[in-house]
Amino acid sequence: MNGFAYLRPGSVQEAVEAFAGHPGAHYLAGGTNLVDLMKLGVTRPATLIDVGRLPLGTVEELPDGSLRVGATVRNSDLAADPRVRDRYPVLSQALLAGASGQLRNAATTGGNLLQRTRCPYFQDLGKPCNKREPGTGCGARQGVHRDHAVLGHSEHCVATHPSDMAVALAALDAQVELYGTDGARRVPVDDFYRLPGEHPERDTWIRPGELITGVLLPAATAGVPSAYRKARDRASYAFALASVAVVLRVADGVVDQVGIAFGALAHRPWRARHAELALLGAPAGPAAFEGAVALELAHAEPLRDNAYKVPLARNLALDVLNRLAPAPATAA
C-alpha cells in the first residue's frame, strides 16, 4: 500500500472543499471495502478524507412521512431501527442478509451504496479488467463467471453489483442525497447506478467530489408489504448468487402498487420495470406473477456458466410475490 495523507473534516462543506483541494483523494467512512481494496492495490488514493464522523449518523422522520437515513448510519443500526423494520421490512432484511455482524457494525449507508464489485478479476492486479484498468479487456467474459451478470452486461464488463441494501432501496423508490461544490441534489437509487456499456470503470452517476449525505425512504412505500430473499453458496456470510426485493400492495385482489428489484444479476440493482408494468392492475396471483417475471427475465443473456441464475431468480421472485400477496378470498 502506498502512503497517503489523511484529513478529517468537521462538516460536509469542509469535506467537499477538501476533495476539491486534493486531487486523487477518496472519501473514507467504514472502510470495509475501501481499506481492503487499498490492501489489494486496486485503489491507491493520495489522500483519504475521513467522513465517518460527520454528523450524518441519524435516522430522521420528515414531515411528509418519509424517513431520511444519514450517510454514516451503520448497516447494523439501520437494520435494527424500529421504523425501518416496521415500515420498510425489505430494507432491514436485505441489510441482515449481507456480510457479517462485524462488517455491518462498521459499514455505512453511503459506503454500502458505493462498494465495488467483488469480481475476482477486478480484485486481482495480475488479471485483465476494464473496470479496474480500462482497455485491458474483461477476463471474466470467457473466464470464471459463474457469479457474474446475466442482464445488462456489455462486451467490456460482466461484473455484478454486490450490495443487498441497494437492491431493497431500488425496489422502495429510495433516493440518494448528494452534496458537491455545485450544491445538493437527489437521484433515485434506480438512476444512481450505471450499466457497464463502454465505461465499466464508472459504477454510478456520482460526480467527482460529490459526497453521499443520506438516503431518503419515501412515504409512498412506507408500510407497504415488502420482503427480501437471497440465494447464496452457504447459509450465511456470502454474496448473493441471485436475490430479489419486492414491495407489493394488493387491493381487492388487484395489484395496486409494486416494486421488484433483482440483485446479483447485473452491474446495478435490476429494477424489473417490465414485470411491474405487467402486474400493475392485474389480479394478484401465481399466474400473473409467473407471466410478469418471465417477461422480465426474457431479457436475460446468460454467459457460458451462469444460466442457472435465470431460473434461480425466477423462483426467488415468485416465492416472495406469492408470500406477500394476500390469500385470495374464498369463492362464494
Next chain:
Amino acid sequence: MYTESPAVRKVPRAMTSANRPGHHSEVTLRVNGKPHTLLVDHRRVLLDLLREDLDLTGAKKGCDHGQCGACTVLVDGRRLNSCLLLAVTLDGSEVTTVEGLGGHGEEPHPLQRAFLDRDALQCGYCTPGQLCSAVGMLTEAAAGHPSHVTDPATPSGRPVPLDRPEIRERMSGNLCRCGAYPRIVEAVEDVIR
C-alpha cells in the same frame, strides 16, 4: 531484520520507520483501559498496531481482508474486524481485546470459562476473535438487534432470544477451520443461561 530489546520495543514502530511528511499522525487510544499515544503511519491498521506496537498478540491475523473474523476486537463496545480499521481513524476510541475481556485480575470472562469448560477449540487460532465476537453479539441481541434468522414479526426494540440458529447466524463472521462450531455454540449457550 533485527531483534529489539524490551526497552526499544516501547518505541512505536511507526516512529522508527522512514517518516514521510504528511503520512503519519498522532493518535490516542485506550486499549483494555490503558491510554496509548502513538505516532502512526496512516496505513497502520488497528490489528497491526495492537500486535506489533503494543505487543497484544491475542487478536490474530487470519485472512487480513475481513473475511475470517480472527482479528475481531471491540471498539467502543462494538465488535469490528481490526484488520480493516485504519488506526488513524480511531483517535479517542476505547478498544478491548481478548486480553482485556476478563477485566482486572486473572479471573477470565464467563465466556472464556465456558470455552474452556466446553473445550470449544482445537488449534485456538480463531478463539480470541470468537470470544470478542460473542461478547459483542450478546450485547447486540440484548439491545434488540435482529439477525437474518430472526422472525420479522418479532417486536422491535426488545432483547432477541438466542436459540442455536440465532447464535450460528450471528457468529457466521468468525470462521473456525478446525470445525469447533458445535462446542462454540454450546459455550455461548452456557453464558446465556
